[in-house]
Amino acid sequence: MPNRLAHETSPYLLQHAENPVxxxxxxxxxxxxxxxxxxxxxxxxxxxxxxxxHVMAHESFEDQETADYLNAHFVSVKVDREERPDVDAVYMEAVQAATGQGGWPMTVFLTPDAEPFYFGTYFPPAPRHGMPSFQQVLEGVRTAWTDRREEVAEVAGKIVRDLAGREISYGDSQAPGEEQLAAALLGLTREYDPQRGGFGGAPKFPPSMVVEFLLRHHARTGAEGALQMAQDTCxxxxxxxxxxxxxxxxxxYSVDRDWxxxxxxxxxxxNALLCRVYAHLWRATGSExxxxxxxxxxxxxxxxxxxxEGGFSSALDADSDDGTGRHVEGAYYVWTPEQLREALGAEDAELAVQYFGVTEEGTFEHGSSVLQLPQQDVFFxxxxxxxxxERLLHKRSERSAPGRDDKVVAAWNGLAIAALAETGAYFDRPDLVEAALGAADLLVRLHLDDHARLARTSKDGQVGANAGxxxxxxxxxxxxxxxxxxxxEGVWLDFAGFLLDHVLARFADDSGSLYDTAADAEQLIRRPQDPTDNAAPSGWSAAAGALLSYAAQTGAEPHRTAAEKALGVVKALGPRVPRFIGWGLAVAEALLDGPREVAVVGPSLDDGGTRALHRTALLGTAPGAVVAVGTPDSDELPLLADRSLSNGEPTAYVCRNFTCDAPTTDPDRLRTALSG
Known part of the structure; x- marks a missing residue:
């Protein structure tokens, strides 16, 4: 019989709806x-x-005996961290403070007042490698709760007080300058892996936000080392x-240092972040x-x-059926030489073995290999x-595909919209721009209410209950x-403004600090606040970037002031932990450059000269430059106000803080003006 999770929209929660828990x-x-x-x-x-x-669910939550014990002695609460990042952040902070590490599944025991008192991540069904079994943990927690309730309450209270004292020290609220950005670059250089690209050791995560900073820093300063690290890593x-x-x-991510x-x-x-980074790398270098x-x-x-519905799903699973009924990680993607021969024939299989670096011993498990490109394409x-x-992709499509999490997360769709819009514009792919517009339309129709308040998730056209x-x-x-x-289209600027007004009114305090949840959101044991980038830009640094761009498009002084204040934390953290505040550093580069404001006017958007200037403006490498395009004196976008044609020809204006250089009708001159 299904449990209460059967009524949820989260695919993760629905996976547990048939548990006996x-x-x-x-x-x-x-x-x-x-x-x-x-x-x-x-x-x-x-x-x-x-x-x-999935492993812990199969071992413990699908086990009737474990479920019976949980049902008798606990109230069990299951949370999808992608739906409730605020809940995840608050208790992960407690887990990391108590154990020195974190991860998922996260397992936390709470008082009925939601105060944590015992922590962990994955627990096995039997004692293993020094870890207690999950059953032992449950019995120990129950005993402590029954026999030492006052001690448990004291521990929980202390943890909550410690968390409450972790407010971020904001410093002097000044944005970073040349000195801090140079120190951040030096710090990245020290952590850079010159043999393999990337930063640090295994496991290695794609450093998309750091690469964006490196590209912008090179564009602004000409630092060749920054560009080299970005190119080699990519x-x-x-x-x-x-x-x-x-x-x-x-x-x-890669489990090894060699990707x-x-x-x-x-x-x-x-994929949204990396799509945009590679498009920007091409913009800077022309790399095929x-x-x-x-x-x-x-x-x-x-x-x-x-x-x-036009949005973008959250993820594809790592595991899938390997053809024998077993759910195995990587089964959809890896190949043995024999499988290549079956798909391609002997001659082309030998080519594939060389081209993709497949070996008889395998680079993964059980003699299978992950496809890579160890040699240059010119040899083939x-x-x-x-x-x-094409034939291998077709053959792979016959395998059992990984499961898809169809939850639409607003933030991640925002990242995808930016990536697809720019990539489509750069490479003359209007279908990609249309895909971006489709996702944006879904967010407006389904995720935004009449007061421009944003819901975090939807699924199958049904909006979730969790606030953005x-x-x-x-x-x-x-x-x-x-x-x-x-x-x-100025409507998208308008919608951005509605959202950023909420940021200023509900997520910021008087000092310029930003919080992950709104002031009127559900009150947890602590209001989460984290300016450091993790797998994606932190809300803090993403807000700084959007506020700065909006101010450049509109001249809105409150938004620019808020962006500058928000970047104060980058001044403090950038020189010390540059790998973990890459997007904040990238936004700081845009601030130091202006950012530049580009207005392109022409008789119509379909006019060839207008399109040429618009494309040149979009391809400019000046950090964080904003672009407006339209007809002369249009009220569609503020940057177009009082802009006229030069001698009847399409014209571009390049400005900083709404102070402009001489207008130009020449794409080559515009390219030079936006080359960093």
């Missing part, structure tokens, strides 16, 4: 139930494409197993590899993640390789601003 969703009713029964709460947090979440990732060499798109073996889940946010990867990643998102016949790719957090407002505004620049 009597799960509750996160709700006041769940904690009231614990209070009435006098039992503690088990909080289990995960997400649908999390491998170890090439190593694109040639590694972390990139899907057949279908495009990136896996979550060979990925953790195979594919996340929307990673960057062009191919940007377009293939965009096509992957549209082909495999777009929903029937391009037409024959294209045929091999700071990253939702900021990333969706970022996507809408990119659409305004690409399409010239």
């Amino acid at each position: 009597d799960w509750w969703p996160w709700s006041a009713e769940a904690f009231e139930e614990a209070r009435e029964r006098g039992v503690p709460v088990l909080l289990s947090v995960g997400y649908s494409s999390c491998h170890w979440c 090439e190593r990732m694109a040639r590694g197993g972390i990139y899907d060499q057949l279908g495009g798109g990136f896996a979550r 060979i073996v990925p953790h195979f889940e594919k996340m929307l946010y990673d 590899l960057a062009r191919r990867v940007a377009l293939e990643t965009a096509d992957f998102m549209v082909r495999e993640l777009r929903t029937n 016949d391009a037409e024959r390789i294209a045929s091999v790719r 957090v700071l990253e939702d407002y900021a990333d969706v505004a970022e996507g809408f601003l990119a659409l305004a620049s690409v399409t010239g």
Whole structure:
């Protein structure tokens, strides 16, 4: 018989709806139930494409004996961290403070007042490698709760007080300058892996936000070392197993330092960020590899993640059926030499073995290999390789595909909108711009209410109950601003403004600090606040970027002031931990450059000269430059006000703080003016 999760929209929660555990969703009713029964709460947090979440579910939550014990002695609450990042952030902070590490599934025991007192992540069904079994943990927690209730309450109270004291020290609220950005670059250089690209050791995550900073820093200062780190990192990732060499798109991270073996889940946010980074790398260098990867990643998102409603799904699972009935990580993506021979025949299989670095021993498990590109393409016949790719992709499509989390997350769709809009504009792919517009339309129709308040998620056209957090407002505004620049449609600038007004009114305090949740959101044991980037830009740095771009488009002084204040934390953290505040550093580069404001006017948007100037403006590498395009003196976008044609010809104006250089009708001169 299904439990309460059967009524939820989250695919992750629905995966647990048939568990014998009597799960509750996160709700006041769940904690009231614990209070009435006098039992503690088990909080289990995960997400649908999390491998170890599935393992623990199968080992423990599907086990009747374990479920009976939980049902008798606990109220069990299951949370999708992608739906409730605020709940996840608050209790993950407690887990990391108590244990020195974190991860998912996250397992936390709470009082009926939601105060945590015991922590962990994955617990096995039997003692293993020094870890207690899950049953031992449950029995120990129950004993402590029954026999030492006052001690438990004291511990929980202390933890909550410690968390409350972790407010971010904001410093002098000044944005970083040349000195701090140079120190950040030096710090990145020290952590850079010159042999393999990327930063740090294994596991290696794609550093998309850091690469964006490096590209902007090079554009502004000419620092060749910054560009070299960006280029080499992007090439190593694109040639590694972390990139899907057949279908495009990136896996979550590489388990090794060489980018060979990925953790195979594919996340929307990673692919949106990396699509945009590779498009920007092509814009800066003309790299054919960057062009191919940007377009293939965009096509992957549209082909495999777009929903029937026009939005983009959250993720593809790492695991899938391996053909024998077993659910195995990477089964959909890896190949043995024998499988290549079956798909291609002996001669082309030998070519594929060499081209994709497949070995008899295998680079993954059980003699299978992850496809990579260890050699340069010039050594192979391009037409024959294209045929091999096409046939392998077709053969792979006959395998059991990984599951898809169809939840539409507002923030991640905002990132996808920005990436698809720009990539479509750069490479003359109007279909990609249309895909971006479709996702934006879904967010406006379904996720925005009459007061421009944003819901975090939807699924199958049904909006979720959870309120948007700071990253939702900021990333969706970022996507809408990119659409305004690409399409010239002022409505997207208007929608961005509505969202950013909420940021100023409900997520910021008087000092300029930003919080992850709104002032009128559900009150947790602590109001989460984190300026550091993780897998995606933090809400804090994303908001700073969107506020700055909006101010450049409109001249809105409150938004620029708020962006400058928000960047004060980048001044403090950038020189010390540059890997974890890359987007904040990228926004700081835009602030130091102006950012530049480009207005392009022409007789119509279909006019060839207007299109040439508009495309040149979009391809400018000046950090964070904003672009407006329209007819002379149009009221569609503020940057177009009082802009006229020069001698009847389409004209571009390049400005900083609404002070402009001489207008030009020449795309080459415009390109020079925007070259950093």
